[in-house]
Amino acid sequence: MDYVLLNNNEIMPKLGYGVFKTPLDETKRVVNYAIEIGYRSFDTAQAYGNEEGVGEAIKESHIKRENFFITTKISIKNSGYEKAKISIGESLSKLKTDYIDLLLVHQPFGDYYGSYRAMEDAVREGKVKSIGVSNFSPDRFIDIQNFCNIKPTINQIETHVFQQQVVAIKYLKKYNCQIESWGPFAEGRNDFFNNNVLKKIGEKHGKTTAQVALRFLIQNDVIVIPKSVNKNRMEENFNVFDFKLDSEDIEDIRLLDKGKSLFYDHSDPSVVEYFIDSM
Numbered sequence: 001m002d003y004v005l006l007n008n009n010e011i012m013p014k015l016g017y018g019v020f021k022t023p024l025d026e027t028k029r030v031v032n033y034a035i036e037i038g039y040r041s042f043d044t045a046q047a048y049g050n051e052e053g054v055g056e057a058i059k060e061s062h063i064k065r066e067n068f069f070i071t072t073k074i075s076i077k078n079s080g081y082e083k084a085k086i087s088i089g090e091s092l093s094k095l096k097t098d099y100i101d102l103l104l105v106h107q108p109f110g111d112y113y114g115s116y117r118a119m120e121d122a123v124r125e126g127k128v129k130s131i132g133v134s135n136f137s138p139d140r141f142i143d144i145q146n147f148c149n150i151k152p153t154i155n156q157i158e159t160h161v162f163q164q165q166v167v168a169i170k171y172l173k174k175y176n177c178q179i180e181s182w183g184p185f186a187e188g189r190n191d192f193f194n195n196n197v198l199k200k201i202g203e204k205h206g207k208t209t210a211q212v213a214l215r216f217l218i219q220n221d222v223i224v225i226p227k228s229v230n231k232n233r234m235e236e237n238f239n240v241f242d243f244k245l246d247s248e249d250i251e252d253i254r255l256l257d258k259g260k261s262l263f264y265d266h267s268d269p270s271v272v273e274y275f276i277d278s279m
């Protein structure tokens, strides 16, 4: 496993396991598998409704808590100082732990400044080690970074071979904030797993398309948290530290970048509906 050093001197694994859309009744089982395979970093959120499953699997593993890195996120529905503060207590209890390794503002909507202040207090109280944001565009990120007391350690944003976030990586570096990818496979969009460029590079290294895609991000210093509920694919996604992409591979993958989201087309009615439902 490779690790990154965050701006507050905490260490975070470069590869973790995400549980977005994993139903609560399946979460404990898949997180158990993930722990068996060797994953120690887990990414959940209040909005996913499955923090309990993550917490139970970790607790019942009988592996020391300090060997795990747990991330959760404050949902839009809990935005604002008071509600966020209560929700942090609820997350701790659902995750069955006395501290959260990384707590993020899930989306830059609602009173997220209030949420951020509650997160800063939680750090001072020892309930949270690191705080950060997610889905923050440059303008929102630069604003909060200038008007907060504890600087965000992470911005978790859509990042994959088709949206490489070249600009975000540059500005986050300037602020000493680590980029973390969500959707490292773009959830399979754009025929991800059959991409010919990734396939060809994979054949050269004896690796799969998914492994090449993860390795590209890891070599680019992006934290990844792929999601799979399939044990073989979970193993496949974990085995990405025994090969290296060369400069030619990297150049070819660079050309896949579309420089825009495959998810948030703000003129798409379903995207607008999603935001209405989130509020």
Ligand code: NDP
Pocket: 017, 018, 019, 020, 021, 043, 044, 106, 134, 135, 156, 181, 182, 183, 184, 185, 186, 187, 188, 193, 210, 211, 225, 226, 227, 228, 229, 230, 233, 234, 236, 237
């Ligand atoms: P991913 O890009 O990780 O894609 C997941 C999909 O790819 C699933 O359908 C999975 O199917 C499939 N898959 C996984 N591994 C393989 C493989 N090796 N070969 C073929 N198919 C594979 O999508 P996510 O959106 O889940 O992103 C990862 C994590 O990022 C989330 O789980 C969540 O923790 C976080 N996230 C955060 C967001 C935010 O707003 N902050 C937004 C979205 C995600 P199967 O399960 O059947 O294997």
